[in-house]
Amino acid sequence: MRQLPPSVHYLQCGPLHPDSDLPHYLQLLWVQAARDESGSVDREHNVPGRPLIDPSQERFAIEKALMKEPAYELDIHRREVVLKSIKDVASHRGWHILAVHVRSNHVHVVVEADQTPERVLNDFKAYASRSLNVLEPNRRRWVRHGSTRYLWTHDEVSAAVAYVLYGQGESMAVYCGLSAC
Numbered sequence: 001m002r003q004l005p006p007s008v009h010y011l012q013c014g015p016l017h018p019d020s021d022l023p024h025y026l027q028l029l030w031v032q033a034a035r036d037e038s039g040s041v042d043r044e045h046n047v048p049g050r051p052l053i054d055p056s057q058e059r060f061a062i063e064k065a066l067m068k069e070p071a072y073e074l075d076i077h078r079r080e081v082v083l084k085s086i087k088d089v090a091s092h093r094g095w096h097i098l099a100v101h102v103r104s105n106h107v108h109v110v111v112e113a114d115q116t117p118e119r120v121l122n123d124f125k126a127y128a129s130r131s132l133n134v135l136e137p138n139r140r141r142w143v144r145h146g147s148t149r150y151l152w153t154h155d156e157v158s159a160a161v162a163y164v165l166y167g168q169g170e171s172m173a174v175y176c177g178l179s180a181c
Contacts, residue, residue: 026117027160030125030146031106072141073104078132079173082107085131089123099164102173108164117148
């Protein structure tokens with residue numbers, strides 16, 4: 001995995017929430033309905049750079065059989081629409097995006113926000129869906145929920161940003177909100 005420029009390793013995590021012990025930095029991932037069988041994460045396999053859960057043909061077949069619509073894939077135009085909607089909601093809510101990578105079948109975001117990861121994830125998904133509905137209405141795109149992680153240290157933030165920007169293979173729709181990118 002490619003590392004961030006050295007200046008990003010000195011990125012300072014923001015203060016804790018005034019009313020809780022939760023950090024402001026979050027790493028989010030959500031996927032389109034019916035992803036491929038390339039592997040997945042759970043609570044024990046949810047660290048950037050660590051191995052995924054091995055693919056399961058059986059699990060993939062069961063999930064595919066339960067689908068009510070064909071698998072959804074984001075082409076280049078739709079990826080840009082999703083990227084713009086994420087940037088728009090972050091701006092509207094006063095959140096600071098550190099990194100976004102919209103792939104053909106999933107989305108990664110590292111963001112500084114004063115909300116719970118579930119709230120931020122739901123807002124990003126809702127805005128993206130609203131924007132995509134202009135192109136193709138009434139289409140189920142996302143699985144329920146997604147992966148949400150608090151990032152507690154500057155090392156965790158730097159690793160998450162590096163993973164989102166450089167650890168995903170070929171760049172698709174990418175945004176970096178750091179001056180060091």
